[in-house]
Amino acid sequence: MPDSLPRPGGDRAAFDADAFYHVLDAERSQRGLTWKDVAAQTGVSASTLTRLGQGRRPDVDSFARLVAWGGFTADQFVHPPKHVQGGFMTNLPTYLRSDPDLDERGVQALEAIIRAAYDQFRRQG
Numbered sequence: 001m002p003d004s005l006p007r008p009g010g011d012r013a014a015f016d017a018d019a020f021y022h023v024l025d026a027e028r029s030q031r032g033l034t035w036k037d038v039a040a041q042t043g044v045s046a047s048t049l050t051r052l053g054q055g056r057r058p059d060v061d062s063f064a065r066l067v068a069w070g071g072f073t074a075d076q077f078v079h080p081p082k083h084v085q086g087g088f089m090t091n092l093p094t095y096l097r098s099d100p101d102l103d104e105r106g107v108q109a110l111e112a113i114i115r116a117a118y119d120q121f122r123r124q125g
Helices: 017-030 035-042 046-053 061-068 088-097 104-121
Strands: none
Touching: 017 035, 017 061, 035 046, 035 061, 035 088, 088 104
């Protein structure tokens, strides 16, 4: 990937190609499919899927097809610039409450665990 492209966590919004591929691969695996099956179901070429595995970015049409196939949202893979307010920790309760498998008690427990871990490991300064 050329250095001139924005990277996640930089000063500009950035597409996280690695996260996209890993989420896509997990969905493929969970469905018990091969990459050839994914290509057939989505209309995205096998060569595009191979390039994704090599860290390349998909074209916008392939991205849209794969996001729809996986039931993902595009914003899962776009990271805002570091200086933008309202990052992951701000939105954590919303993310957790969007999971239909969690009740309020589970949301609160996970939020406390994640916040404690975050506070322990975040970079200072």
